[in-house]
Amino acid sequence: MPRREKMYEELLKEWCDTLVKLQITERQEEFLYGGIICPNCARIHGRCGDAIYPMMEEYSRTGEKKYLRCAKLLFSWTEKNMIHSDGSMQNDTNSDWKGITVFYVTQLGETLLHYADLLDEETKKRWRARFFHSAAYLRDYIWQIGGNINYPITCSYAMAVAWELTGEEGYKKKAEELSDYAEAHLTEHGILYGEGKPTDMISKKGCRPVDLGYNVEESLPALSACAQILGKQKLLEKVKKSMAVHLEFMLPDGAWDNSWGTRNNKWTYWGSRTSDGCQSGYGRFAIECPEFAEAVYRNTMLLKHCTHDGLLYGGPMYQESGELPCVHHTICHAKALADLVRNKYFGYKETKETISLPRECQEPIRFFPDMDVTLLREGDFYATVSGYDVEYSKAGHATGGTVTLLYHKKFGPIVAAGMNRYYLVEPNNMQFFRKNSIICTTPRLEWNGFSSMEEKEAIIETNEKIPYYSDPEKEYNGCVVEVHGRLKDEDGRADAFYHFTYKLTENSFLIEGEVLAEKEKQERQEWPYFYMPLISPHTEQGVPNGKNGFFIKRQGVLLKFMASHTIEGLDQGQRGMNPVGGFEVIPIRISFRVSEKFFIKLQVSEESNF
Numbered sequence: 001m002p003r004r005e006k007m008y009e010e011l012l013k014e015w016c017d018t019l020v021k022l023q024i025t026e027r028q029e030e031f032l033y034g035g036i037i038c039p040n041c042a043r044i045h046g047r048c049g050d051a052i053y054p055m056m057e058e059y060s061r062t063g064e065k066k067y068l069r070c071a072k073l074l075f076s077w078t079e080k081n082m083i084h085s086d087g088s089m090q091n092d093t094n095s096d097w098k099g100i101t102v103f104y105v106t107q108l109g110e111t112l113l114h115y116a117d118l119l120d121e122e123t124k125k126r127w128r129a130r131f132f133h134s135a136a137y138l139r140d141y142i143w144q145i146g147g148n149i150n151y152p153i154t155c156s157y158a159m160a161v162a163w164e165l166t167g168e169e170g171y172k173k174k175a176e177e178l179s180d181y182a183e184a185h186l187t188e189h190g191i192l193y194g195e196g197k198p199t200d201m202i203s204k205k206g207c208r209p210v211d212l213g214y215n216v217e218e219s220l221p222a223l224s225a226c227a228q229i230l231g232k233q234k235l236l237e238k239v240k241k242s243m244a245v246h247l248e249f250m251l252p253d254g255a256w257d258n259s260w261g262t263r264n265n266k267w268t269y270w271g272s273r274t275s276d277g278c279q280s281g282y283g284r285f286a287i288e289c290p291e292f293a294e295a296v297y298r299n300t301m302l303l304k305h306c307t308h309d310g311l312l313y314g315g316p317m318y319q320e321s322g323e324l325p326c327v328h329h330t331i332c333h334a335k336a337l338a339d340l341v342r343n344k345y346f347g348y349k350e351t352k353e354t355i356s357l358p359r360e361c362q363e364p365i366r367f368f369p370d371m372d373v374t375l376l377r378e379g380d381f382y383a384t385v386s387g388y389d390v391e392y393s394k395a396g397h398a399t400g401g402t403v404t405l406l407y408h409k410k411f412g413p414i415v416a417a418g419m420n421r422y423y424l425v426e427p428n429n430m431q432f433f434r435k436n437s438i439i440c441t442t443p444r445l446e447w448n449g450f451s452s453m454e455e456k457e458a459i460i461e462t463n464e465k466i467p468y469y470s471d472p473e474k475e476y477n478g479c480v481v482e483v484h485g486r487l488k489d490e491d492g493r494a495d496a497f498y499h500f501t502y503k504l505t506e507n508s509f510l511i512e513g514e515v516l517a518e519k520e521k522q523e524r525q526e527w528p529y530f531y532m533p534l535i536s537p538h539t540e541q542g543v544p545n546g547k548n549g550f551f552i553k554r555q556g557v558l559l560k561f562m563a564s565h566t567i568e569g570l571d572q573g574q575r576g577m578n579p580v581g582g583f584e585v586i587p588i589r590i591s592f593r594v595s596e597k598f599f600i601k602l603q604v605s606e607e608s609n610f
Helices: 003-022 046-062 065-081 101-118 121-145 150-166 169-183 212-230 233-249 279-283 290-305 327-342
Strands: 365-368 373-378 381-386 402-408 412-416 444-447 459-463 479-488 494-504 508-516 529-531 542-544 549-554 557-563 576-578 583-586 589-591 598-606
Touching (some): 003 046, 003 065, 003 290, 003 327, 046 065, 046 101, 065 101, 065 121, 121 150, 121 169, 150 169, 150 212, 169 212, 169 233, 212 233, 212 279, 233 290, 279 327, 373 494, 381 494, 381 508, 444 479, 444 494, 444 508
Antiparallel strands (some): 365 373, 373 381, 381 402, 444 529, 459 479, 479 494, 494 508, 508 598, 529 589, 542 549, 549 557, 557 598
């Protein structure tokens, strides 16, 4: 068996085995029996029934009865606790949101399409009755349900599956209607928009509501499946092109750079918390697009890296920091992995040829006007600069020309922005830490309660050669970004002006900046601060290098940090963390006077070269 296919099957089995162990079978009460308990949330998540599909895939491959039993108990628990008389399904026992009916219907329909011959007649009859009842509800009420673009798109897939199972033209007509609606939400650049309220909004900067995580892990995979079932080849080609554009945001280690998206609150380094994963969508085109196959492999490797004791953790540093995994992530992502395994990697055959991801081949400066996001690349350095002004939730994501992500191919992630202020936008679908202090991990200027990361009107420009003052050279060659804006609070009130210049070369990343204010504001006692939370687990040690510098060593690679002013917050025992992204950070900062220029420089090198 090829190594990739083996890894996919082994990871799926590991996840399913652990879900079986977490299923409640000792207690007979109907609100408990058959549900899957979450180790972190200490509750049964309403969408645990979505694990029926991966359980049936495991049963079909191994013949082990425990998977079939688990699937049957999940169905019974869902019937007794989550289904309404009209066929709809609620999100959780304490939630009346019914949009998630589309996910349950889709996975149940796929189960019936591919595994019905493994079921006894009574079970098959009950599952088909549930499918048809709930599919009819979606056909009639999907527009009344509302929600973001992901719901009508995933419903198009559910309707296409319903048409496959029944042959009823009403389902096909609804699938075509919903897929046409989805197609209308592809920009001329190939970006899928609609993750906002309203879905068709246009911001002051001309941006659309876009969330990378939901697009690549849920909406685009569903739309590709719908198009394939309906035989809509033109739409299938459009989806493939869109997926290629979205793939430009995948980092070399398989992570999805959603450090800027509207639903940043659900972002974790490997994707999005309650969506299914990119495996089925990108796997569908694996034969004709080798880079898609490579993306599936690298992202699955990252999922494996973040899996401990059989469960997918919410970020790369959750487990070592002592946080527990929410079982939601495993349940959802097991579906996409099951789809990949069932389709035997969609026919892709391994090759010895080295396949690069689009971002590894990008030009130095890549601008996305639909989101006012700029990707930078020089050598092994990758950076993301966001001026995205669409707000999904207050303080929900960084903007203002913020460096929302900084990555080095040999060192790994260096900076990753989370929510400006972490709070539970979706209480049932987000995680709160039990053992770590939650801090903002976004690089930013702050002064007197105002911040650069809240500036939605920042002007961001790129140049190839700009003079700068912290280096004796008169001009600079490389990626250069200039940012001008005003410090603001989360309600939009403005204060002093600020200016950044970012400069990226093959060997370094430089931030230069200043704060400019009227004379009366300059007399404030508090000085401005620039925060630069650097990703570093507590197992790493920062080595001071005078008052203005230090080193971080990671697997034979060194990150050298230098600043124009004294570094504050470099306490070896101190770390902060944010559930978004899922990283521990050293919460460092420098302070400086108003109108005084500052700089921060980062270099990465092999240990022997420093």
